[in-house]
Amino acid sequence: MHTRVMVMARHQLVREGLVALLSRQGDFALMGSFGDGREGAAKAVELRPELVMMELQLEGLHGVDVIRRIAAGSPHTRVLCLAADEPHELMRTALDAGARGFLAKDASPEEMLRALSAVRHRQLYLSPSLAEAAVMATTPETHRSYAFCKLTPKEREVVQLLAEGLSTKEAAARLNLSVKTVATHREHATGKLGIRGVAALTRFAIREGLAHP
Template identity: 35%
Template sequence: MNEAIPIRVLVADDHPLFRQGVQTMLETAEDMRWIGEATTGEEAVRLAEELQPDVILMDIRMPGMSGMEAAQRIRAARPEVRILMLTMFRDDASVLTAMKAGARGYILKDASKDEILRAIRAVAGGEAIFGPHVASRVIDFATRQEYGIEALKELTPREKEVLALLIEDAANSDIAAALGLSAKTVANHVSSILNKLQVRDRHEAARLLKGNRD
């Protein structure tokens, strides 16, 4: 009798205790196998290529490259990989941005063990799945109008300064020098801007800003 091939799971999250908890959870599931962990978006992209997981549990906010950008790059290079966002962010912008980046699911970290395992199985099988709280917010969000204009209003003054430089195609290092910030702080601002504007990358953010200036 042939045994079913287990779902190969890579976890990308910068919190070691959370990664340990997920590893322990996966070890209790006979149809899943923990194959590795990433602590940054860049590492997630690299390990996705090296380890060839079936599913990646991806946090949104990590040092360096955000989970959103990592998801987009992974999906572009390996479209067969299923990405499940597992995060504490329940805001509308994060959910819609994750969908645009190619995530097949979006659930919250406070979901139960059974909910998380069920979500992994669902996305591995080709389904799209969202936690109950997230799903209701997606429906509400989809009915809103003129989102881009409203999202721009949500940016902090500093984020607006960063976005103004992004529209000029400034690199993070140039923005850091211009605003007297560290490269890490700029990266965090860029990640926040992309989440709030529900866009995949800085180029789409720039197009959105130009569109609302016209």
């Protein structure tokens, strides 16, 4: 019986590469691939795949919030994150949100299959090449990502969209909110963070892993 799997990655080339690798294996049934986190989360809740392989850096909605939506709407779905140089605080936040492991982006196809198998069987998987970051991420004393401690989910969405270059009006349309509401979320976020201006907000988002440089 095939394992139903979904792929989420920011760049099309990465998505297509993962899809090609999975397609060469006879054990997987692909349920879709997505670059937009909001769309991917909605589809995961709708289709309920057994596995999701995903990057944390996604368009529109950060991977941690995607994981939280999947955990709430499809609790039997297991999430394996792809990692390169994510801060260990962000890795810890993702694990707390419900991720079941981290696979290094330069891992071999054989390791990818081992990781998927482990996660499918409810085991935690951490790539050996991520050993130092993984130890820090699983240490109880490790602090959570600042953005995920201080900001509400909606404030994070607004910060991410603005950092990705959208205007307040464009962000409002994407989130199906009024321009005034988005501006209020932005003001609340900048007030909590003690910063002013979109440029400073963008630098914060990149540093915290909410947006890609």
